[in-house]
Amino acid sequence: MSAPLREPLPAFDPLRVRADFPLLTRTVHGKPLVYFDSANTSQKPALVIEAVDRFYRQHNANVARAVHALSEEATAAYEGARVALARFIGAGTPDELVLTSGTTMAINLVAYSYLQPQLKPGDTVLVTQMEHHANIVPWQLVCARNGATLKVAPISERGELIVERFVELLTPEVKLAGVTHVSNVLGTVNPVRELARECRRRGIPLLVDGSQAVPHMAVDVQTIGCDFYAFTGHKMCGPTGTGGLWARRERLSAMPPFFGGGEMIREVRFSGTTFADPPHRFEAGTPNIAGFVGLGAAVQYLERLGMANVFARERELLAYASDALRSMPGLRIIGEAPDKAAVISFLVAGAHAHDLATLLDLEGIAVRSGHHCAHPLMQFYGVPATCRASFAFYNTTDEIDRFVAALDKVRRLLV
Amino acid sequence: MSASGPYRDIVLDHHRAPRRRGRLAPPVQAAEGVNAMCGDQLHIEVRVEQGRVVAYAFEGTCCAIATATASLLGDCALGCDADDLAVLERRFAALVAGEIVEAPELGALNALSELARYPARRKCALLPFATLAAALRGEPHATTEVPA
Numbered sequence: 368m369s370a371p372l373r374e375p376l377p378a379f380d381p382l383r384v385r386a387d388f389p390l391l392t393r394t395v396h397g398k399p400l401v402y403f404d405s406a407n408t409s410q411k412p413a414l415v416i417e418a419v420d421r422f423y424r425q426h427n428a429n430v431a432r433a434v435h436a437l438s439e440e441a442t443a444a445y446e447g448a449r450v451a452l453a454r455f456i457g458a459g460t461p462d463e464l465v466l467t468s469g470t471t472m473a474i475n476l477v478a479y480s481y482l483q484p485q486l487k488p489g490d491t492v493l494v495t496q497m498e499h500h501a502n503i504v505p506w507q508l509v510c511a512r513n514g515a516t517l518k519v520a521p522i523s524e525r526g527e528l529i530v531e532r533f534v535e536l537l538t539p540e541v542k543l544a545g546v547t548h549v550s551n552v553l554g555t556v557n558p559v560r561e562l563a564r565e566c567r568r569r570g571i572p573l574l575v576d577g578s579q580a581v582p583h584m585a586v587d588v589q590t591i592g593c594d595f596y597a598f599t600g601h602k603m604c605g606p607t608g609t610g611g612l613w614a615r616r617e618r619l620s621a622m623p624p625f626f627g628g629g630e631m632i633r634e635v636r637f638s639g640t641t642f643a644d645p646p647h648r649f650e651a652g653t654p655n656i657a658g659f660v661g662l663g664a665a666v667q668y669l670e671r672l673g674m675a676n677v678f679a680r681e682r683e684l685l686a687y688a689s690d691a692l693r694s695m696p697g698l699r700i701i702g703e704a705p706d707k708a709a710v711i712s713f714l715v716a717g718a719h720a721h722d723l724a725t726l727l728d729l730e731g732i733a734v735r736s737g738h739h740c741a742h743p744l745m746q747f748y749g750v751p752a753t754c755r756a757s758f759a760f761y762n763t764t765d766e767i768d769r770f771v772a773a774l775d776k777v778r779r780l781l782v
Numbered sequence: 783m784s785a786s787g788p789y790r791d792i793v794l795d796h797h798r799a800p801r802r803r804g805r806l807a808p809p810v811q812a813a814e815g816v817n818a819m820c821g822d823q824l825h826i827e828v829r830v831e832q833g834r835v836v837a838y839a840f841e842g843t844c845c846a847i848a849t850a851t852a853s854l855l856g857d858c859a860l861g862c863d864a865d866d867l868a869v870l871e872r873r874f875a876a877l878v879a880g881e882i883v884e885a886p887e888l889g890a891l892n893a894l895s896e897l898a899r900y901p902a903r904r905k906c907a908l909l910p911f912a913t914l915a916a917a918l919r920g921e922p923h924a925t926t927e928v929p930a
Contacts, residue, residue, distance in 0.1 A: 396787075719845035721820060722789075725903060729787045738819065751821020780794055781846055 398731030406757030418664035448663030457587030473597035473612035478505035488514030526553035526702035548580035553702030554710035605662030619645035681709035726777035797846035815913030852910035
């Protein structure tokens with residue numbers, strides 16, 4: 368046998384990967400940190416932190432404004448991040464990716480630039496019962512201004528979208544549908560490709576909220592076939608205040624600006640202003656340049672790990688934790704969809720979610736408790752709050768063991 | 783087995799076995815305390831004679847911090863008038879904010895002082911105080927949540 372011509376790709380080694388994240392070595396309340404709140408925000412690998420640091424130390428300047436060397440470097444770094452992100456989500460060209468402060472900004476951009484100019488009294492926007500507030504409230508605000516209404520596609524008790532009901536609700540007065548790719552509370556992975564196909568057949572644009580998908584699985588927006596895809600950088604190992612909106616060039620070209628200011632213009636006269644082409648038309652003001660440099664590094668990091676590896680590793684962790692939790696007395700898991708991301712929302716009979724989370728924190732374990740920015744979903748399940756343990760590829764089964772043991776301990780204190 | 787932080791043994795004891803839980807015979811002054819974001823719901827009622835609290839009872843579905851505080855507050859409240867309770871509420875707020883280390887007049891409620899390190903949970907401990915104050919003022923509702 369001949370020797371391989373190229374170095375093999377490095378195998379996914381959970382413990383080596385963990386060493387990439389400096390924060391994971393710290394202690395909390397004197398105990399080693401167990402960070403199970405990655406659905407809230409992910410931790411950052413050293414190379415992302417260093418990329419941001421290096422940008423400010425060596426390249427800092429504003430983008431697309433000056434002709435000096437630093438500005439050229441900053442512009443190249445910022446636009447380089449756009450290219451990397453566009454490739455990462457399967458965009459046809461980088462011009463189809465608007466860089467935003469995150470998903471919330473991306474959805475608001477669609478709400479005010481795309482939807483509001485055409486929404487009329489009697490029109491509706493369709494969302495699902497499992498949406499994050501970011502995919503509810505912008506539509507509500509625009510509907511209220513324009514005399515339109517919001518309608519809601521139901522979910523099953525297991526936390527799955529009832530697809531046939533969603534399709535039935537795609538009636539002619541629906542001017543846009545908004546669906547999360549992966550639920551931040553339930554972990555449910557929605558069949559967005561199928562939903563996009565049904566929307567397309569009826570000529571209804573579909574926005575997919577990819578906040579909880581892009582960090583955890585390979586996403587290809589063109590294969591999904593949706594009209595808008597919004598995502599955030601800080602959940603995918605990037606800095607806070609970064610994210611994006613993908614839409615096809617024709618769609619973006621037809622949209623008027625949302626924010627006005629520098630950066631987004633072609634020529635400004637008091638008699639009238641002409642605007643830059645997308646995506647810059649939607650990027651008024653100085654962007655989060657260093658943040659996107661960091662996000663570009665995060666994309667390179669995730670590509671090196673391989674999203675298939677990330678996906679497989681997180682599914683292993685989910686299965687391991689779910690099995691361990693199911694045997695705990697009084698514990699109820701909210702969200703049991705067969706296709707589920709590494710998020711476990713749970714309740715313990717007789718114990719308040721905040722008490723569980725505070726007591727777990729005393730054990731060094733960070734989980735989220737509360738409504739998870741999904742009040743309507745909490746109302747569906749008739750609970751004010753849940754605890755949520757969310758995993759990332761840098762977590763370990765040892766951490767899950769510690770979490771389960773600690774949860775059993777604090778449960779006994781409370782119940 | 784004991785916990786730590788704001789969950790001292792006395793707090794857990796009052797959570798598991800709350801004192802003065804239930805209702806009083808009328809006439810009473812009552813108020814509902816609701817922290818909707820947490821889902822905490824608290825009913826506190828008192829009998830007031832000559833301006834002073836002579837009986838105290840509470841019911842509700844709350845976290846351990848709110849339940850234990852409501853239970854411990856009963857001991858403090860008996861014999862107090864509205865002005866006394868306003869002083870106690872201010873002292874307790876200062877305690878859980880870490881502005882003072884201890885307040886002797888709060889008795890066993892000093893066990894909640896660790897909440898100074900848990901700002902997000904202070905509203906839980908303050909809910910019973912706010913609810914009692916509302917009952918004494920003749921107001922039906924109280925909350926210690928600010929809209930997020």
